[in-house]
Amino acid sequence: MELDCLTSDPEFDSLEREWNALVERSAANMPFVRYEYLRTWWRTRGGGEWNDAALRLVTAREAGSLVGVAPFFRTLHDDRQAWLLLGSIEISDYLDLIVAEGQEEKFGERLLDLASAQPDDELHIVDLHNLRAGSRTLAALPGLAGARGWRPETQELQPCPSIALPESWDVYLERLDKKQRHEVRRKLRRGEGDDEAIEWSIIDPQADIQAEIDSFLTLMREDERKAKFLSESMAQHFRLSLAAAHAAGWLQLAFLTVDGRRAAGYANFDYLNRIWVYNSGIAPRFAALSPGWILLARLIEWSIRHGREAFDFMRGNEGYKFQWGGVSQPIYRLRLTRPGA
Numbered sequence: 001m002e003l004d005c006l007t008s009d010p011e012f013d014s015l016e017r018e019w020n021a022l023v024e025r026s027a028a029n030m031p032f033v034r035y036e037y038l039r040t041w042w043r044t045r046g047g048g049e050w051n052d053a054a055l056r057l058v059t060a061r062e063a064g065s066l067v068g069v070a071p072f073f074r075t076l077h078d079d080r081q082a083w084l085l086l087g088s089i090e091i092s093d094y095l096d097l098i099v100a101e102g103q104e105e106k107f108g109e110r111l112l113d114l115a116s117a118q119p120d121d122e123l124h125i126v127d128l129h130n131l132r133a134g135s136r137t138l139a140a141l142p143g144l145a146g147a148r149g150w151r152p153e154t155q156e157l158q159p160c161p162s163i164a165l166p167e168s169w170d171v172y173l174e175r176l177d178k179k180q181r182h183e184v185r186r187k188l189r190r191g192e193g194d195d196e197a198i199e200w201s202i203i204d205p206q207a208d209i210q211a212e213i214d215s216f217l218t219l220m221r222e223d224e225r226k227a228k229f230l231s232e233s234m235a236q237h238f239r240l241s242l243a244a245a246h247a248a249g250w251l252q253l254a255f256l257t258v259d260g261r262r263a264a265g266y267a268n269f270d271y272l273n274r275i276w277v278y279n280s281g282i283a284p285r286f287a288a289l290s291p292g293w294i295l296l297a298r299l300i301e302w303s304i305r306h307g308r309e310a311f312d313f314m315r316g317n318e319g320y321k322f323q324w325g326g327v328s329q330p331i332y333r334l335r336l337t338r339p340g341a
Helices: 009-013 016-024 035-048 104-116 136-147 169-175 178-191 209-220 224-229 232-248 284-289 291-305 319-323
Strands: 002-006 054-062 065-077 080-085 125-132 151-164 198-202 251-258 261-271 274-282 310-312 327-337
Touching (some): 002 104, 035 232, 104 136, 125 136, 125 151, 136 151, 136 327, 169 291, 198 291, 209 274, 274 291
Parallel strands (some): 080 125
Antiparallel strands (some): 002 054, 065 080, 125 327, 151 327, 198 251
């Protein structure tokens, strides 16, 4: 296994053809490690989260074939020179190394050997955020690092509730708490009333996607907290990353309208037979109609009808995720500190 460390944008671009093929052969097959997502993230430096960052893409090949990518960047983090995963930390719910299945331990050994050989002013810590509970990296790297004198520390971060979807909407409703089931049915009935024309839809693949994304961002900004989060650089990141997901065929952008006016929106990823709930926007002036609840119910119902296996709310312990039947698993931070750092 031969490793190389790529440091330029043209070298990053050269991996486009092979990158997603490797993602699909890995145990970390998820939207946030795909080429189109991470390449966009790097262009905007995470919507301005990291302005001082240098690319460190560690690739591994066997007989010329790409078998591993550690998509790192170098930055000053916690007052030390660190290698972090592209996508870190705030806007990418799940991250990981990208390694062909069965090669994780070998790649981890070579990766740590390469990291150990870096000069002192290049690297003090390898800091991996947002690893899922079943991550092969989380299982393999602490032992491999400890054997080389590195100090591994694992920290539990946020819960990530998700719903394992049953075969029918009725079965799903029966699994809910009685009070929640009643509320869902009541609000859906109200949404079907005659007082207001309430409709929902998923944006067509042929739609003017930039106009639809801008409409979604307008809804997000109706929430004061999200409006502060959506700086111009962060908004540009959303425009580019959602457009990239749309072009790749796995963006699910849905809206609910009241008398033709958009009252709620969800930007999800429909990927690998799973709905990944990325962000939402709700207009407060329609709060009495519970547009967010209605749209969420319709999306879960759609997911069941179309045979999706899971509805993943991803990071965050908001109460509604559990009311809708979410069962949580945590994500983790794995921090490896170099000997003597």
